[in-house]
Amino acid sequence: MSKPLIVGAVAYTPNVVTIWEGIRDYFAGSASEMDFVLFSNYGRQVDSLIDGTIDLAWNTNLAWVRTVAQTDGACRALAMRDTDTVFRTVFVARTGSNLGGLDGLKGRRLALGSKDSAQAAILPVHFLDRNGPGADEVELLRIDSDVGKHGDTGRSELDALRAVLDERADAAAIGINTWEAIGREELMPGAFEAFWESPTYSHCNFTALPRVPEERTGPWLERLLAMDWDNPEHRPILEMEGLRRWVSPKLDGYASLVEAVKEQGISARW
Amino acid sequence: MVSHGLVLDLVERVGTVARHGTVSVPLGEGDPEELAATVAAWCARSGNELVEVRGSRAVVRRGRSPDPLAELAPDLVPGTRLWMYTNFDCNLACDYCCVRSSPQSARRALGLDRVRRLATEALAAGVSELILTGGEPFLLPDIDELVTVCTAELPTTLLTNGMLFRGRRLEALRQMDRTQLALQISLDSATPEQHDGHRGRGSWERAVAGIRTAHDEGFRVRVAATLPYEQTHELAAFHTFLDSLGIAREDQVIRALAHRGAADNGIELTLESLIPEVTVTADGVYWHPVSADHDDQLVTRDIFPLQDAITEVRRRFTEQRAQATAAAQWFPCA
Known part of the structure; x- marks a missing residue:
């Protein structure tokens, strides 16, 4: 029996413990056992991946981009959730605002989430520049709750929505997961409407460095991809982690974030 | 808004x-x-x-x-066993009877037609075992027919004090299907004193005779003792005695005395503490056989359709467990 692979993840909710214990148990007894280590922030996790404390990291898209930058592209992505391949940012405003699209934000105030959230801060600015009036033409209200967790808690996005409800902002940029979590436009009639949805981009992935050879990651990956939504023992883990199946990484989905990080001079750490 | x-x-x-x-x-x-x-x-x-x-x-x-039903052992899921109180009158007046049966009790019989329909609906509802109890079922003139309509559908257990296996009642016993029926006879002790102290003088001797008769007639016989909780761990002599009667160890059943019915003391059994066992009497459907004479555990007056009653018991059990779990999580220590 080879040494278990040690996977790093960030503890953004107590549920993370349940999720990773479930995943660890799924691998128990297989040819590719694993254990996990929880970090309080992605900066520390990426450091630990690079210094060899952990073998794999469950990284956000920003953590992936930073790992790529810090390893000169030597790292590799092993897998992601099906939902990670089609992530989007949604721009929402009060119902009836009729902003019509990103150009409608010109001269208005847009609430953004944590500065290290790709979906709620970094990419929205990128989209304003590429698809709208330009970020310089919009007043940005930044809500930096939970910096370090790359927006995983969703708290800053909820605070951005509260800012819209309180009329401290005209609109908010949030991830599609938060938009789904609040029930889109259906659970709060008269509260929010979406007026622009971004192209899809990639979100999280399992990241490995060359130090961990494919002889070790291969069987682990094979076992991961075998998790089955229709298997009642696997289903709760998949539901909690927000996917129906694990898939191969869609690397071109990171292009927009790579550009955004470069253009906005985003710090290499956090 | x-x-x-x-x-x-x-x-x-x-x-x-x-x-x-x-x-x-x-x-x-x-x-x-x-x-x-x-x-x-x-x-x-x-x-x-x-x-x-x-x-x-x-x-x-x-x-x-989590589904509380899924967490139960399969044989404990409500609706797996169906209890039927065939009647409430009894030739004994045990001082701890959970349903206060005695010779003075009104019969309140379920009757052949309802027992037949219950047995049929039980099979359709996924019940795997029927249990007939009372009162003393052998007081009923049609007990053999009641048992026959049950054993025609499902394995059945008949609870009795075993004291009436003579004459036409012995003939009735002999008509019953030995392959589908087990008899469960009440006996509280290895010697007469304790048993007779609760059930009446001479009852121990007649119960032991009944166990021997049922055994000799080729029936599977379980023996069930009802004991104060503090005595339920000192049973070596009792088991040895039952071994001598040919009762298999798995058929030697020990029950703690419940504070229900005629009992002055015993363990307290409430809706919250009991895993339900669907129990039908002439008066309605109850949560558990130990409370079949208590309105606090009446589930519904509607016996039919049986499936609805089983569904309602399961629903209440699930809801109750969910609330108990939530309450446990709210309870603050400081």
């Missing part, structure tokens, strides 16, 4: 607890029914569970609570 912040609060607060944990979320200003409906709609959509609305707050569980 519902405060729009409610849904945002739900997302944020539920996100801070682990799976199956609960949070209490203030509903905010607005129409209470509309607020509760919003929470229920959000829970349904997000895969979480609204435990209850208490005043101005909603208690929400992250994820769905």
Whole structure:
């Protein structure tokens, strides 16, 4: 029996413990056992991946981009959730605002989430520049709750929505997961409407460095991809982690974030 | 008008607890029914569970609570066994009888037609065993027919004090299907004193004779003792005695005395502490056979359709377990 692979993840909710214990148990007894280590922030996790404390990291898209930058592209992505391949940012405003699209934000105030959230801060600015009036033409209200967790808690996005409800902002940029979590436009009639949805981009992935050879990651990956939504023992883990199946990484989905990080001079750490 | 912040609060607060944990979320200003409906709609959509609305707050569980029925051993799932009180009158007046049966008790018989329909519906409802009890079932002139309609459908156990196996009643016993029927005869001790002290002088001797008769007639015989809880661990002599009667160890059943019916003391059994066993009497459907004479555990007066009664018992059990789990999580120590 080879040494278990040690996977790093960030503890953004107590549920993370349940999720990773479930995943660890799924691998128990297989040819590719694993254990996990929880970090309080992605900066520390990426450091630990690079210094060899952990073998794999469950990284956000920003953590992936930073790992790529810090390893000169030597790292590799092993897998992601099906939902990670089609992530989007949604721009929402009060119902009836009729902003019509990103150009409608010109001269208005847009609430953004944590500065290290790709979906709620970094990419929205990128989209304003590429698809709208330009970020310089919009007043940005930044809500930096939970910096370090790359927006995983969703708290800053909820605070951005509260800012819209309180009329401290005209609109908010949030991830599609938060938009789904609040029930889109259906659970709060008269509260929010979406007026622009971004192209899809990639979100999280399992990241490995060359130090961990494919002889070790291969069987682990094979076992991961075998998790089955229709298997009642696997289903709760998949539901909690927000996917129906694990898939191969869609690397071109990171292009927009790579550009955004470069253009906005985003710090290499956090 | 519902405060729009409610849904945002739900997302944020539920996100801070682990799976199956609960949070209490203030509903905010607005129409209470509309607020509760919003929470229920959000829970349904997000895969979480609204435990209850208490005043101005909603208690929400992250994820769905585990199914209490799935956590039970298969033979304990309510509706797996169906108890039927054939009658309530008895030739004995035991001082701890949980349903207060005696020679003076009204018969309150289920009757052949209802027992036949129950047995048929039980099979369709997924019941795997029927249990007939009383009162003393052998007081009924048609006990052999009652047993026959049951054993025609499912394996059946007949509870008796074993004292009446003579004459036409012995003939009735002999008509019963030995391959489908087990007899469960009450006996509390290896010697007469304790048994007779509760059940009447001479009853021990006749019960032992009944056990021997049933055994000799080729029936599977279980012996069930009802003992004060503090005596339920000192049973070596009793087991040795039952061994000598040829009763298999798995058929030697020890029950703790319940504080129900005629009993002055015993363990307290409540809706909350009992895993239900669907029990039908002439008066309705009860939570458990030990409480078949107590309205606090009456589930419904409607015996038929049996499936509905079983469904209602399971629903109440599931709801009760979910509330108990949530209550345990709220209980503050400081």
